[in-house]
Structures are given as C-alpha cells and as structure tokens.
Amino acid sequence: MKFSTKQIHAGQHPDPSTGAVITPVYLTSTYANEYLGESKGYDYGRTINPTRVALEQNLAALENGKYGFCFSSGMAAVQTVISLFKPGDHIICSDNVYGGTIRLFEQIIKNYGLEFSYIDTSDINEIKKAIKDNTKLIYIETPTNPMLKITDLSAVKNLVKGKEIITCVDNTFMSPYFQNPLDFGIDIVLHSSTKYINGHSDVIGGCLITSDDKIAERFKFLQNSIGAVPSPFDCWLILRSTKTLAQRMKDHNENAIDIAERLTKEKKIEKVYYPGLKTHPQYELSKKQMRGFGGIISIELSSIEAGKRFCNALKIFQIAESLGGVESLVCHPVSMTHGAVPMDIRQKIGLTDGLVRLSVGIEDKEDLMEDIENALADL
Ligand SMILES: *Cc1c(COP(=O)(O)O)cnc(C)c1O
Numbered sequence: 148m149k150f151s152t153k154q155i156h157a158g159q160h161p162d163p164s165t166g167a168v169i170t171p172v173y174l175t176s177t178y179a180n181e182y183l184g185e186s187k188g189y190d191y192g193r194t195i196n197p198t199r200v201a202l203e204q205n206l207a208a209l210e211n212g213k214y215g216f217c218f219s220s221g222m223a224a225v226q227t228v229i230s231l232f233k234p235g236d237h238i239i240c241s242d243n244v245y246g247g248t249i250r251l252f253e254q255i256i257k258n259y260g261l262e263f264s265y266i267d268t269s270d271i272n273e274i275k276k277a278i279k280d281n282t283k284l285i286y287i288e289t290p291t292n293p294m295l296k297i298t299d300l301s302a303v304k305n306l307v308k309g310k311e312i313i314t315c316v317d318n319t320f321m322s323p324y325f326q327n328p329l330d331f332g333i334d335i336v337l338h339s340s341t342k343y344i345n346g347h348s349d350v351i352g353g354c355l356i357t358s359d360d361k362i363a364e365r366f367k368f369l370q371n372s373i374g375a376v377p378s379p380f381d382c383w384l385i386l387r388s389t390k391t392l393a394q395r396m397k398d399h400n401e402n403a404i405d406i407a408e409r410l411t412k413e414k415k416i417e418k419v420y421y422p423g424l425k426t427h428p429q430y431e432l433s434k435k436q437m438r439g440f441g442g443i444i445s446i447e448l449s450s451i452e453a454g455k456r457f458c459n460a461l462k463i464f465q466i467a468e469s470l471g472g473v474e475s476l477v478c479h480p481v482s483m484t485h486g487a488v489p490m491d492i493r494q495k496i497g498l499t500d501g502l503v504r505l506s507v508g509i510e511d512k513e514d515l516m517e518d519i520e521n522a523l524a525d526l
Pocket residue numbers: 220221222223245247248288292317319320338339340341342351352353
C-alpha cells in the first residue's frame with residue numbers, strides 16, 4: 148500500500164459497536180471483564196487504549212515498521228529509548244541534536260552512570276573512532292537542527308554490523324513521508340509528533356517505531372512502567388493529522404525548495420542551509436536517503452542585530468520555538484532554542500549569532516517570499 152492510502156487507513160477500522168468510520172476517543176481508565184479473568188484484551192488505560200492503539204498502528208505503518216509506541220511528548224520517547232540501557236553503557240550521540248535531548252542526557256541520565264560521547268555523526272570516521280567496547284547505542288538526528296547536516300544511515304548500519312549496538316534515528320525533521328530510517332536497517336525511529344506528524348501546533352506528543360521483536364517487548368514494558376502516555380484525545384488529534392501528512396509535506400517541501408533557491412540570490416544573506424540546494428555539501432546523500440528535503444531552512448545574516456531585526460520585521464512568519472506546523476515560524480537560535488548551548492560547541496557546529504531558522508509553512512509561497520523580502524529590506 149502506498150503512503151497516502153496508509154496514512155488514512157492503517158490501524159483504522161470502523162468501530163465494532165456502531166460502525167463509526169472514525170476511531171472514537173475512548174475516554175476510559177479501565178475496562179470491565181465479562182467474567183472474572185476474561186477481558187477483551189484491554190485492562191487499564193495506562194497499559195492500553197483503543198484510540199492510542201489505532202495511532203500506534205498508523206504510525207508504525209507510515210515508518211514501514213512492525214510496532215509503534217506513543218508517548219506524551221518527544222522527550223518521553225527519548226527517555227524511553229535511554230531506559231533500555233544501564234550504568235556503564237556508552238552512548239554515541241550526534242553533537243547537534245535537539246537541545247532538550249542533550250539536557251536530558253547531560254543533566255539527568257549522566258547521574259545514573261551512563262556515558263556519552265557527542266560527535267559529528269555526519270562524518271562516519273568520527274563514529275568509527277568513538278565506538279568502544281561498552282558502546283550500546285548510536286543516537287542520530289538527521290538532518291540536524293539548525294545546521295541541517297546529514298548522517299549516512301546505510302554507512303552507520305554497515306559500521307555496526309555484527310556488533311551489539313542499537314541504532315536510533317530522531318526522524319522529526321523529515322517525517323515518515325520523506326525518510327524511513329528502518330528501511331536502511333536502523334533499529335529505532337523516534338519522532339516528536341508535536342512537529343510535522345501532528346502539524347497543527349496544537350498537541351505535544353512523541354512516538355517510537357521498531358520492527359525488532361525484543362526491543363518492542365521492552366518498549367511495551369517501559370511505556371507501561373514509566374507511564375508517560377498520551378491522552379486519548381491527543382491521540383485522536385494526531386490521527387486526524389496523519390490523514391493529511393503527505394499533502395502537508397509536499398506543500399512544505401515545494402515552498403521551501405523554491406524559497407531556499409531564491410534566498411541564495413539575496414545579497415544580505417551570507418549563507419543558506421537547506422539539504423535541497425545543490426550547493427549543500429551533502430546534496431547527493433540527501434537525495435539518496437530522503438524523498439524530499441522538508442520545510443526547514445537556516446540562513447546566516449551578518450550579525451546578531453541583523454538576525455534580531457529580521458525576525459522582528461517579519462509579519463507572516465511568527466517568532467516562536469517549535470516547527471513543522473502549517474503556519475510559518477521563525478526562530479533566532481542563539482536568543483531562543485540554542486541559548487544554553489556553550490559558545491565552543493556553537494562555534495564547532497557553525498551556529499553563528501546571525502543564524503536564523505525558518506520553518507516554512509504551507510501558506511502561499513509568494514506571500515511568504517514577499518514577507519521575507521520586506522524584512523530584508525529593513526536591514
Ligand atoms: C521538539 C523536538 C524534540 C522533543 O519533542 P517534544 O515533543 O517537544 O518533547 C525532539 N527532537 C526533535 C528533533 C525536536 O524537534
């Protein structure tokens with residue numbers, strides 16, 4: 148089945164009691180046994196909920212995986228991945244992952260005796276050098292935020308062949324429509340469904356998808372034991388959103404490709420970062436492992452003042468954290484999302500004070516371009 152069919156039908160069945168075409172919001176914390184010990188497979192709402200099951204099956208299908216697990220946030224999904232490991236285990240992590248992920252690893256998980264190395268995973272030799280006897284996980288984000296660097300997923304898979312190392316990819320930026328890490332042999336896919344999967348900026352959620360039976364069994368146990376599960380209503384909202392994921396992603400992509408190309412011709416912009424530009428150093432790799440390039444563009448302006456002035460001058464693009472919604476947003480990472488990242492790391496990854504990140508929405512692209520041009524004229 149093709150993506151646009153799966154997004155509407157996978158995991159969705161007319162409700163057995165009424166025939167309702169849309170999966171109901173099952174607001175119940177518990178389920179009655181017909182006779183003692185005879186349940187219908189449902190016992191308690193933290194453990195299982197029919198609206199959640201429908202979403203989990205839907206997302207698993209979209210990522211070409213066997214099992215899906217939903218959580219109350221993307222961070223709860225990251226916590227669940229990390230809970231597979233124990234003190235003494237070593238984890239290799241992309242040096243430019245989501246700030247909240249580094250905060251969780253450095254300020255919480257490290258206290259429990261796990262060891263982390265942060266490296267540029269877009270350089271496969273760096274990963275090779277970082278692997279130790281106790282390495283248990285390689286945690287990758289591709290493309291990265293906000294520098295949009297790409298990690299070669301097939302190369303990572305080849306590198307860990309025959310080793311007991313689990314690989315996990317945070318696929319939030321591409322969504323399942325443009326990239327399916329499991330197809331490259333990656334073990335776990337993670338999403339902040341808050342972003343493109345939900346896409347309407349009205350839910351916080353996360354998910355994990357895998358085809359590995361053993362990892363799935365552990366995730367089921369951890370999801371129930373930790374208890375960071377989403378509400379049935381949030382699951383229902385996300386299910387409503389996945390039905391249009393392909394259509395939204397096509398629009399994000401088409402707008403962003405065109406806008407990124409036009410931005411390269413603007414004199415006040417020193418650099419444009421977008422994996423869909425032929426000048427992106429990993430354009431060929433992007434084409435190989437992604438079916439599109441997404442809606443995130445980063446641009447470099449001359450100074451911190453120029454970055455701030457540009458954001459303030461935009462009218463359609465709203466200044467806000469987050470990304471992946473239908474509306475366009477702008478973010479100045481140094482003053483907002485990446486303010487806590489130490490200076491030396493910012494320099495290492497190329498995150499300058501004048502860097503601005505655009506989350507290109509699905510509005511009319513001429514309106515968006517006009518908004519950007521007006522803001523640039525102000526500088
Ligand atoms: C937002 C985000 C997260 C965290 O997800 P929440 O839903 O905010 O908890 C993780 N990874 C990436 C790439 C994100 O953009």
